Amino acid sequence: xxxxxxERRRQIAEALLAIIDLHGLDAVSLRDxxxxxxxxxxxxxxYFRSKDEMLLFALDYISERGTERVRRSLGQGEQPPRAVxxxxxxxxxxxxxxxxxxxxxxxxxxxxxxxxPKLADHLRAxxxxxxxxxxxxxxxxxxxxxxxxxxDPERTAAALFALAEGLxxxxxxxxxxxxxxxxxxxxxxxxxxxxAS
Amino acid sequence: xxxxxxERRRQIAEALLAIIDLHGLDAVSLRDxxxxxxxxxxxxxxYFRSKDEMLLFALDYISERGTERVRRSLGQGEQPPRAVxxxxxxxxxxxxxxxxxxxxxxxxxxxxxxxxPKLADHLRAxxxxxxxxxxxxxxxxxxxxxxxxxxDPERTAAALFALAEGLxxxxxxxxxxxxxxxxxxxxxxxxxxxxAS
Numbered sequence: 521x522x523x524x525x526x527e528r529r530r531q532i533a534e535a536l537l538a539i540i541d542l543h544g545l546d547a548v549s550l551r552d553x554x555x556x557x558x559x560x561x562x563x564x565x566x567y568f569r570s571k572d573e574m575l576l577f578a579l580d581y582i583s584e585r586g587t588e589r590v591r592r593s594l595g596q597g598e599q600p601p602r603a604v605x606x607x608x609x610x611x612x613x614x615x616x617x618x619x620x621x622x623x624x625x626x627x628x629x630x631x632x633x634x635x636x637p638k639l640a641d642h643l644r645a646x647x648x649x650x651x652x653x654x655x656x657x658x659x660x661x662x663x664x665x666x667x668x669x670x671x672d673p674e675r676t677a678a679a680l681f682a683l684a685e686g687l688x689x690x691x692x693x694x695x696x697x698x699x700x701x702x703x704x705x706x707x708x709x710x711x712x713x714x715x716a717s
Numbered sequence: 718x719x720x721x722x723x724e725r726r727r728q729i730a731e732a733l734l735a736i737i738d739l740h741g742l743d744a745v746s747l748r749d750x751x752x753x754x755x756x757x758x759x760x761x762x763x764y765f766r767s768k769d770e771m772l773l774f775a776l777d778y779i780s781e782r783g784t785e786r787v788r789r790s791l792g793q794g795e796q797p798p799r800a801v802x803x804x805x806x807x808x809x810x811x812x813x814x815x816x817x818x819x820x821x822x823x824x825x826x827x828x829x830x831x832x833x834p835k836l837a838d839h840l841r842a843x844x845x846x847x848x849x850x851x852x853x854x855x856x857x858x859x860x861x862x863x864x865x866x867x868x869d870p871e872r873t874a875a876a877l878f879a880l881a882e883g884l885x886x887x888x889x890x891x892x893x894x895x896x897x898x899x900x901x902x903x904x905x906x907x908x909x910x911x912x913a914s
Contacts, residue, residue, distance in 0.1 A: 628828050683879050685887065
């Protein structure tokens with residue numbers, strides 16, 4: 521893919537996210553996205569032709585953006601695995617407007633995936649691969665003596681993943697503020713790191 | 718409210734849940750609900766006139782049904798607070814078809830509440846009051862020496878609530894099976910009960 525192609529893709533994705541954020545998912549049309557991105561309808565249709573494809577496109581884009589943020593926050597060189605683990609989990613809690621907009625879209629996607637097997641497959645695959653990354657990081661943290669060897673990496677990853685996701689949802693709907701949510705996540709990580717078994 | 722009124726309300730609610738479960742939320746019309754419940758359109762409109770009111774009605778109904786299940790599972794007489802706490806948290810994990818259908822509806826409601834302030838208020842109030850119940854149960858469990866006095870009831874309730882909600886979502890989308898999810902929840906409760914601080 522050329523740089524121009526990449527730039528156009530980014531342009532369309534940003535327009536799409538802005539419209540969803542302003543008007544909600546139901547109101548978006550391909551035509552609106554084209555107008556806001558200042559490209560032709562044909563250019564938009566190159567990336568998605570239906571609402572489901574549009575959501576897939578948006579979800580892939582925000583997932584890349586999240587990965588990029590984690591990469592940047594970790595900076596250059598090797599980071600301790602526990603810090604990487606914490607950064608990835610914290611991405612699930614919407615602590616600013618950008619993450620909030622992203623989680624709104626992910627939630628719309630989840631709701632829609634409950635009646636669309638194709639979206640459901642995509643979503644499940646995303647969860648599975650994020651879970652695999654968490655398990656791997658916990659193993660590395662154990663090898664680096666940052667987490668107790670006695671912890672079951674899979675169970676621990678599953679619990680941390682679910683906790684972060686639940687906190688994210690509760691922040692999104694306004695039941696909890698982001699600062700407390702992140703403090704709860706950190707407490708849980710600290711407790712795990714000092715548990716004997 | 719008379720018994721006949723209650724019966725009609727139940728009839729309409731069950732028809733609504735069945736249609737949402739079969740065809741998804743987008744496809745439901747008030748007319749379909751009336752037909753399936755074998756009542757007049759006017760009777761349905763007595764309970765809800767718009768899609769948002771319909772969702773509110775469905776959500777209130779499944780929330781009552783959940784409360785009723787907890788009550789039944791706890792049986793007659795006083796139960797230890799920790800058992801009540803566990804039962805309420807387990808309700809958030811869809812371990813059978815009925816709970817699965819309910820959580821699908823709750824998820825549709827959540828997604829819609831992100832673009833509807835009225836629904837958002839209702840949802841937040843529901844979260845807040847469930848959270849209050851959890852805090853209260855943890856305090857009772859501490860008084861009954863079932864949980865360590867050193868635990869912060871509010872932080873503990875928040876973490877348990879988020880964990881159970883995240884697990885429920887991950888079961889719903891098929892990332893995790895209900896048995897493992899409930900085991901993770903129980904492990905977490907056990908670890909809390911044996912923690913010193």
